[in-house]
Amino acid sequence: MRRPWPRSLAGQAIALQIVVIAVIVLAGSALALLDARRDGDEAARQQVVGVATALADSPSTVEAIESGRATELLQPVTEAVRTQTGIAFITIMAPDGIRFTHTDPQQIGGRYLGTTEPALRGETFSEVYTGTLGPSIRAVAPVRDGAGRIVGLVSAGITQQTLAQRWRAQVPTIAAVTLAAVLVSSVGLWLIRRRLLRQTHGLRPDELRVMYEHHDAILHSVSEGLIVLGRDGVALVNDEARRLLALPPGRIDVTQLPLFLQTSDPGVRDEVHVTDERVLVVNRSRVAGSDSEVVTIRDRTELQGALGELSSLQVLTDSLRAQAHEAANKLHTVVTMVEMGRPDDAVRFATHELELSQRLVDRLSQAVAEPALVALLLGKTAQADERGIALTVTEDTHLPSHSEALSGQEMVTVLGNLVDNAMDACDRDDPWVEVTVNQDERRLLMRVADSGPGMDPATFARAMRRGYSTKSGDDPAHHGLGLALVGQVVTRHRGTITADVSYGSVVTVTVPLERA
CATH class of the missing domain: 3.30.565.10 (Histidine kinase-like ATPase, C-terminal domain)
Structure with missing residues (x-):
């Protein structure tokens, strides 16, 4: 049976990248949804606080409460504001919590369900509370008369169901962005896979490891000096070449080579060169399909x-x-x-x-x-x-x-x-x-x-x-x-x-x- 996990280095690298990209995209999408929900809640909180504060500070609200005709005068106003702002409810009440207005007229005259103590102390605050319309984010602001006495309270709220509908409306956009990211990543991964397959010839990691070990063993054990000259300079020098040419350890620059190796001259066969210490036989050939040149050096001093x-x-x-x-x-x-x-x-x-x-x-x-x-x-x-x-x-x-x-x-x-x-x-x-x-x-x-x-x-x-x-x-x-x-x-x-x-x-x- 064939194993589901790819065998070539290119396939394994791409499979791992797919897993990483999937995790990143999914995590990013989830974080985007959570961020949208948090931003929606914060925007709703600021909105209800603003509406409640604006109505509480309005002189007409104080006049209506003090006239004894609060329901008659304020119910149309609160409903108009609620419709324009898209919030769930606006309730104006007496300090003891008796409602003057409500989205459901049948709830007028009943007692307000929620916290009012901070507002009675003169504070404007917000909270999450389950009232007659269900769980909601609400704000409560005090209504003061000319003398600064609290004559009423204004509460405005948005239900969490409405908020959920708002941030769920962003799901298609987030999903489209996620899909686009997946498609772009897939194209990029496909191109990377093609390049890796071309560069590794479809070999498995263990095959590449064996090739490297054999390559390294041959370079260090071969009795001939070996130098690979690439487009950017000296690509490889084995131990024997360093010994024959008296080269220092580490990376070798072209200028450190003898003069007869500093210029490209492929096709040389059994050319004899004499250094200060040795008589060397040099062969040079170009690697097919590349700009590299392989130089082999044999010691003929003895x-x-x-x-x-x-x-x-x-x-x-x-x-x-x-x-x-x-x-x-x-x-x-x-x-x-x-x-x-x-x-x-x-x-x-x-x-x-x-x-x-x-x-x-x-x-x-x-x-x-x-x-x-x-x-x-x-x-x-x-x-x-x-x-x-x-x-x-x-x-x-x-x-x-x-x-x-x-x-x-x-x-x-x-x-x-x-x-x-x-x-x-x-x-x-x-x-x-x-x-x-x-x-x-x-x-x-x-x-x-x-x-x-x-x-x-x-x-x-x-x-x-x-x-x-x-x-x-x-x-x-x-x-x-x-x-x-x-x-x-x-x-x-x-x-x-x-x-x-x-x-x-x-x-x-x-x-x-x-x-x-």
């Missing part, structure tokens, strides 16, 4: 570090491959010289090549105390030689001990990316790259120059925020990640990175030492 180490290993592998290829060529040359019967020339050739290679290894090993950096420079030298680029490590290169500014892996990240960018950007007609690594008591300096055209300040600033590459074939998702990673490391250690075009395109990284 993965990028692993990729950096893998890239370093790849560089070393390429260097070994290049050296092996070069060594094979030189070995064939030596063997051929021996076969030609020129062993002395073969020995001189082999010795010369060995001295050149060993001299470079010895110089770098003596100048640079970080073995990872030595391996990187040797590998880059072999890689540059294979690509036909003259890579020079300047005589100013000097790293006397393990750097207190950057770790070995961080130095490989910074210098490796700068050298890769330099080899990609150098002039193909005159390809050369120059590397300097120097450390003193205050700072660590890494400088890489190349024969390329360099970058203007605006392009360099954009490269540090968003990434930049001179290679047209780069994957857009990883476009220009090298400079951004360099900027991330330098910023984390409170260093500086500058670019200028002097004797070539020069990029300089300066990182202060911790003790300094």
Whole structure:
């Protein structure tokens, strides 16, 4: 069997509102009827007091009583006044209560039924009393002669039956107002119900509660950052997004988001962005049927570090491959010289090549105390030689001990990316790259120059925020990640990175030492 109580949230809300409105309307109608009755009684009281006082103060009333012809003179007057005012009765009597006038002529000469003592003391008063015409609201006023003596009393009254007919006549008006209020409320409730059904999709309260609990649980437990951007700003930020973007607790304003999230850009897929601390992969999509945009953020910092180490290993592998290829060529040359019967020339050739290679290894090993950096420079030298680029490590290169500014892996990240960018950007007609690594008591300096055209300040600033590459074939998702990673490391250690075009395109990284 179907329950009479509605199941959807919209139906339950409307049902409760109907009950509340019905109670309010019925209570208001009852109060309106009670107020109409009270106002009618008060108006009747004022009316009978006014009529009684006016007749009592009239000189003709005193003259008629003193003439001994009170009934003859006053009965027509009181009946005329009663007819004009619509009250039930007007009785003029002697101080002892004997009636001179009455609506029912047969009651003339009888004794007045009601209270007269206050009027005999000179007071005008009103009361509710049951007389010959039934319950009535009546007023009694004293009649005074010229000397101030009370020579008679005037009583005027309206029966409660008449009053009931008066306020009952207002019932149709009150009922019409009540009906109009119900109709207007019904239309409003119907419109509210339609809106609620559209916004809640007809779901029951328990279903909405379960959806909220699941929604809240997912937001707090999901391993990806989630941000919902609405028309009015940031609508939602989950815990992971706050952690990845270092956002404060509480409501988030759009200006607190990184620059790459402050503008609408739906449709972005796997776009890599580098912040001061992290490497993030961002996806953005618009919610169908609304102006909201959903942004998901994945942390690739650890993965990028692993990729950096893998890239370093790849560089070393390429260097070994290049050296092996070069060594094979030189070995064939030596063997051929021996076969030609020129062993002395073969020995001189082999010795010369060995001295050149060993001299470079010895110089770098003596100048640079970080073995990872030595391996990187040797590998880059072999890689540059294979690509036909003259890579020079300047005589100013000097790293006397393990750097207190950057770790070995961080130095490989910074210098490796700068050298890769330099080899990609150098002039193909005159390809050369120059590397300097120097450390003193205050700072660590890494400088890489190349024969390329360099970058203007605006392009360099954009490269540090968003990434930049001179290679047209780069994957857009990883476009220009090298400079951004360099900027991330330098910023984390409170260093500086500058670019200028002097004797070539020069990029300089300066990182202060911790003790300094």
